[in-house]
Amino acid sequence: MTMLSGQDATAHPYVDDTATVVSFFIQKNTIYTQLTGLVANLNGDDVIALSVEQQRDLDKICGTLDQYQEQPHLLDPHLEQLIDPVVTGLRRHIGKTFGGAKRTESAQERDIVVKLHPFFRYIYHLTKVRGYKTVVKFLSHEVSDLEPTLDFVAAAAATDLPDGGGSLWETRYVGMLWMSLICMIPFDLKRIDSAVGTGKAALVERISSLCKPYLSAVSKEYESAAILMMRLLTRRDTVDVHLHSFLDWAINEALTANDTFKLRGILTTLSTIYKFGPRSSLLPTLTKILPCCRLVDNPKVQSNTLLRKLCVKLSQRIGLGFMRVKIAGWRYHRGNRTLASNLAKTAGAAHTVQQGAEVAEGKGEGDEDGEDVPEEVEEIVGILLNGLRDKDTIVRWSSAKGIGRISSRLPRDFAQEVIASVLSLLEEDTFDNAEVETGIDYSQVSDSTWHGSCLALAELARRGLLLPDRLDEVVPWVVRALKFDQRRTTHSVGVHVRDAACYVCWSFARAYSPEVMKPFVEVLARSLVVISCLDREVNVRRAASAAFQENVGRQGVFPHGIEIVTLADYFAVGNRGSSFGEVAVEIARFEDYRQPIFDHVAGVCAVHWDRNIRELAATTLGRLTVGECGYMVGTVLKKLIPQCSSDDLVIRHGCLLAVGEICLAWADVKKKEGSIGDFWTNEEYSDVILPISKILTTLPSTHLDGFGSDQTRVAVCHLITCIASTPWPTSIPTLPTFFPTIWNIVNTSLERREEVVQEGASLAVAALSGWCGVEERIVKGWVEGIKVGNWNRFERRGCALALGKLRVGVLKGFVGEVLEGLCRACVVQEDKLKNDAEARRNAVHALTDVVCAFGSEYKQVVPAPQLSGVLTVLFAGLEDYSTDSRGDVGSWVREACLEGLERIVGLELLGGGRISDGADNLEGDTFRKFVAHLCRQSVEKIDRMRECAGGILERVVWWEGVEDGAVEELRCILPHDTHINWNNPAEVFPKMVKVLELDAYRKEVLVGLVVSVGGLTESLVRHASSSLIDFVSALPESLSTSPAPSLTLPTFFDDLADIFTTRSKQDRVTVPLLEVLNVLIGSGSLGKLVSDGGEEGVRVVKGLYEGVKSEVARSKDVKKVVAGIQVFCGYASLPKVGDGDVEALRKRAIKQVVFYLAHPYPKVRRAAAENLYVVVTTWDVDMDVDEGGGEGLDTMEVEEILLATDWDLPVAELKPVRETVGTLLEAV
Structure with a gap:
């Protein structure tokens, strides 16, 4: 699937928003432009180097192409x-610069190479995304291009990017790929070699030396060099003359090379040559190349995965070269599978089936068992x-393919031995183990x-080399492989084996006719269904599902296949919980599976x-x-x-x-x-009820208190819960x-430290x-256990949870x-040693559960x-803002x-009650206070708290039965048909800042906003502060300047000043408040x-x-004092208004900042000096003349003192400096 950036994904209507997957080349028009x-x-007579902006465009193009690496085929219609x-x-430019007898100077050639490099880098990106085999088809292959391109690549080999910008490896890579295509021209290279008769090196030698x-x-x-050497040396006019000398050089270098990279390149070249070269020319060289295959046992090669893979690949190419190219006549052939054949007449179809049967029995034509x-x-x-x-998959995969290819050319007996x-x-x-x-x-x-064996079996089956009479022996091993899982301490090994076994089953479906597969349908169908639903790994479940689907489509004999x-399907088995709990349960309806x-x-x-x-x-067994x-x-x-008492955890x-x-x-x-009554029979009582009850009474103490006892206790408590929920x-x-x-x-489980227990x-x-009630002593024991004086905090937590779970009776x-x-x-508690956040949290949950247990009748009981x-x-x-x-x-x-208040306050409405505006009762006061707190918590700095409070707020304001004026205004801010992502500050604060206009909730929201503006997350601070500044900037100075009664600037700052009174010395609030004041002063x-x-x-400013x-x-x-200094400096910069x-x-304010110049803490002194310096430098020149016309403040002298003084000196040495600065600033 092709994944796009958020901007690209939302810019086009034909994008799947859920997965951000595209089905075509979306940005084609942008890239074309x-x-x-x-x-x-490139269109002029001279190449123009790309500008900085054009380089940026090229980077964008390459980045866009990289997005299609998972779906490169989408580029195919546009590659041309x-x-x-x-x-x-x-x-054109390569031919002009490097073609013809008249060549330009080498410096100019290198300059051209550097200027053309970005375009070669662009082509390289296309090869990276789509593959070189596809891209190279679009390169030119004119005869006249060969020598200029060779000279260009040679020039690139001697050139690097200027100013240490790196090498031109992309240019050389693409250049050699281009030459590999041109080398395929059907003319003798001597006829187009300009060096013939001049005494210079021949064209083939020049390319080879390059x-x-x-x-x-x-x-x-090295990849493109290997491809170019292969194309060059396997030509008809070069293979007899140049190939043998190159092989001699390559073999010698491979056997003596200490350089891993050189060995890699040579092995790649040899593998490519023996893949595409003519067998008649290569046959005499096969024996002498065998030492290169034996390098697989060399210690240098053994430690390198890629070299081992190349040795295996070369070995299979050599092995294929020893045998004639033919299709084994003894292989199993399912027959023609074309639509025309399937629609043929009965006689023709019968002939095809008979022919396929003959081939399956080894009676086909071309079987040459006598061949040596x-x-x-x-x-x-x-x-x-x-x-x-x-040990590496790529080596095993290459070996498996080699086994399949070589076996397809072997005589039947030899292939059966393989x-x-x-x-x-x-x-x-x-070992056998029943x-x-x-x-x-x-x-x-x-x-x-x-894993390797399963891959090999799949390749053999896919090619029809695994004859039907072998399936009796193969299928049991495949079924075992489908369930292969080796436990290794805290994990297991076997995912790749099971995946490969699914590949074998997929190959069976494509290779064999239904008649052949019929004896094995039952075991394969059952195994595939089990793995597709119940395997731990999603890729194995999907592989098994695909194999089952292939068998259903091609075999047509799998029971209930279509259903x-x-x-x-692919998506249903993708989710583990759904696959276990839903898909497996649904399939279990079919008796065959x-x-x-179950088992x-x-x-x-x-x-x-x-x-x-x-x-x-x-859970699945229950369903x-x-x-x-x-x-x-x-x-x-x-x-x-019996296994419930096993020693294995x-x-x-x-x-x-x-x-x-x-x-x-x-x-x-x-x-x-x-x-009605007992749901068991007498036999079930003795065989099931009694043994299960004995489990609980006979569990050894080591299982409940030893290693892994937390999991055992969770399971035992779950068993108790289940049987207590039945008429046991x-x-x-x-x-x-x-x-x-x-x-x-x-x-004892309630006293454990693990929360899950x-x-x-x-x-x-x-x-x-x-089920059986709770004795009075137990309840009183729990009440005693939650007392703050209990130093066992784990017991306090557990006892609180237990009290909250008691039934009404x-x-x-x-x-x-x-x-x-x-x-x-x-x-x-004041004593911090007695405080425990988890115990308080559990007690709050228990309080809520106890009150809500009585439903709408809680007032009659409580x-x-x-x-x-x-x-x-x-x-x-x-x-509660406790921290640890x-x-x-x-x-x-x-x-x-918050969750508890939502449930308890909601009980009033559960029985048909109403909460009206101005109602002076417990419910009305509680509700208004609750909503105010929700507003505050919904704008605080912790994402989880905002999500919790915001979600509750959205529900509460739209409760039926609430008729409150402030809530009506809140409903305008939080419409019923919209949902806010409370984790996203950019979405929350611009909307919630509007709540400041509501008198009922302003102070609470203001506290929350203040804390968020002083938060640690950059995005949180940015969005909270910008929303607050925008809101405050739009406030009128007084009611007279506002067209309608609304919040005014003095009122807002009055509420801000009130926080200093109500939250005095609460650094959690006051330090961010100082930072907010500094932000507002700056705005x-x-x-x-x-x-x-x-x-x-x-008046308001003085109060602040x-x-x-x-x-x-x-x-x-220090943080608080520095924030205060910044506010004082803001006051010192207030405009002169004649008041x-x-x-x-x-x-x-100035005197206060000067006072901090001799503060005991150096960091505070430095902050005071820096901020005071900023203030002094921003004063107007008019301030330098006092009202009497005499000399006023000399800012230059103050600035010099503030900059030149080392504020890390002892306080005693800095006090005279402070006095000097204070004296100079008295003229302000």
Whole structure:
């Protein structure tokens, strides 16, 4: 799929917005326009170097082309238009500069090379995206182009980009590719060689000497050099004269080379030559090239993946060269598969089938079993078979293809030996084991060997070389490979093996007729279905789905093929949860696949090494029980129960989860069938009910407290939850310790440090309280456990969760006690050692759950004073900004409080109540306060909090039954049909800043905005500050200047000053507030207030100043003091308005900044000096003359002192300097 940038993706209507995938070349017009501008530089008599802007356009073109690397075929219809204009211009200038007898000077040639380089770089990008084989077809191949192009590439070899800009490797790469095409001209090269008769080197020698050095190049030139050498040396007029000498040189260099890059280039060239060269000419050289194939065992080659691949590739080319080009007559041929053949008459069709059968039985024409196979081929086959074991996929894949190609030319007996050797690789290090699903133990085998063998089998089958009589032997190994999974501590190995096995099944579908495949349909269909639904890896599931679909389409004999292809398509199996929980369950409706799916889920997935797979398997087993309850309870459950006590953590965890889910589904099935009372038979009681109950009473303590006990406890609690959610027997005479054991497990799990264990135990409490109730001592123990005096914070967390899960029947006797204890547990303590954010969060959740457990009748159960206390605690929790080493842990509490308030306040409306404007009651006051807090939290700096608060706000303002004036205005800001992405500051703040106009919510929103403007994230600060500045800049100075009653500038700053009073010494708010003031001063809003706000504006400005001074006084927080200095300097820069109060304020601000010049902290002193310097330099020249006409302030002297003084000196030395500056500034 081609992925485009967001801008490109949204710029065109034919783009899939969900996946950003295109189906055609979207930017063609843009690229054509840009390319036309670039090609214009080639249209004149001289080449014009690209300008900086044109270089930028070229980079854009290359970047656009790179976007199509995953779908390069989309460029095919446009390649001619993309290449021809460039090649035409290049050819003309190369011919003009390097063609003819009259050549220009070398300096001019190098200049031309440099100027043409960007165009060659462009062509290189096309080869990178589309591949050189496609692009080279569009290059010119005139005879007259050969020598000029050769001279051009030679000049490029001696030229580098100016100013150390790098080499011209793209030019050389494309140039040699171009020459490789021209070298294919059907004329003798001597006839077009201008050096004939001149004593100079021949054309072939010049090309060869040019290419040889580049075979050892580090960059891509070695590829094009290899292709050019192949084209040159395999010509009819050069192969007999020049090929042997080159091979001698290449063999000698390969066997003696210490340079890895040179060996790479030589092996690439040899592989290319033996692929395309004429066999008659190459046959005499095959024996002497064999030493190069043996290099695969060389230690230098063994450590390099690419060299091993090239050796294997060369080996298969040599092996093919030893044998005539022919199609093995003994191979299996399915017959003609054309539409015409399929529509032929019956007689003709019968003839085709008969002919195919004859070929399948080895009676076809051209079978030459008597032909001798050279001994060297055996060595080659040995190299390829060893390559199937290689540790790298590309080597194994090349070896597999080589096995298939060589086998297609071998006599039948020899080819069958090769196939037997491939199968023997699968048998290595395997042991029979009837206990495992596959029948063999392959824990000691090499996964690489199995992968290579499967690839080889697929290649053999695809070519018809795996005869039908071999399928009896091959198919069982393929089925085992489909389930290959070797566990390695915390992970497993085998994904690539299973994927290759799917490829084998895909090859079977294409190679064999339905009659041949019929005996194996059942086992293959079942295996593919199981893997396509239940494999852990998405690529394996999709590969199995594709193989199944291929078999359904080509074989037509897979049971329920069309239905399953519809269910298990590419997209359906792409999501693991959907594949396990939906696709597998749907397919299990078909009897042919039901038992394999059941057995695989229970026998493999339920005990998988991945915990997520075990959990999915348990859920899937529960869903499968609904469709086949008898088999699951009578067979699967009986197999799982004994494994619940296994010493293997993975088996124990998975089986406990699975048993719980099956029991829960079993009870639901019986309930739907109308079962009343006991849902089990006597046999099921003894075989299932009793053994499951014994699991809980016989679990060793090491399983619950040793390594991995967290997973075991989660699974045990899940089992308890499941059986407590069914009509399980509440009295088991043979197990008197059943209930004490259950409660002991639950209580000890509530005290564990792992949150997932506590959550599982709390769910068990919920189920148990509804099944058998909870003893009074246990409830009181939990109430005692949540007390702040309990130093075990983990117990406090767990007990709070447990209290929140109690059912109504249990709660009614303890409501007051439980609520009182939970309210105390939610309060932040002065002693930090007693504080625990998670305990407070859990207590808030529990408070909410307890109140909401009674539904709309909560007022009849919860006394009004206690309910008021609960709401007070929740609102207090919204002010919890506790922090520790993990960050703002108080946000967990705030989030829980918001969710709790939404549920509790919503209870009033649940029973048909209404919340009206101006209603002086608990619900109305609570609602308005709640919405105000939501507005504040929805503009704070933490994305998660904004998302939580914003989502609740969008729901709350549109609650039915709410008739509040402020909420009506909020509805205009938050329309019902739109949704805000609360994680995106660019979307949130421009909209929420409008809430400042609402008196009911302004102060809370202002606090949230202030905190966000002082945030740490650049995007958050930018969008929050810009939104606030834009809003404030649009405010009127007074109501008289506003056409309608609205918020004014003095009122806004009054509310801002009020924050200093209400949030005094709360650095979390006041430090960002100082930064906000500095931003507003910089935007001119404060100056506007002073100039146009009149007496009211001056009063507000003075109030702000006092608030700032009071906040920073005696503060030891450097960040706060520096922010205060910046505000004071802003006051010092206020415009002169002739008001005595403002002038006095300016002088006070200056004196305050001067005071900080001798602050104990050097950083503060430096900040004061720097900011004061900025203020002094911005004063007008008019300020230098006082009202009496005498000399005023000498700013130059102050500036010099501020710049020249080392403010890191001791304070005692800086005090005289401060006094001097203060004296000089008194004239202001």
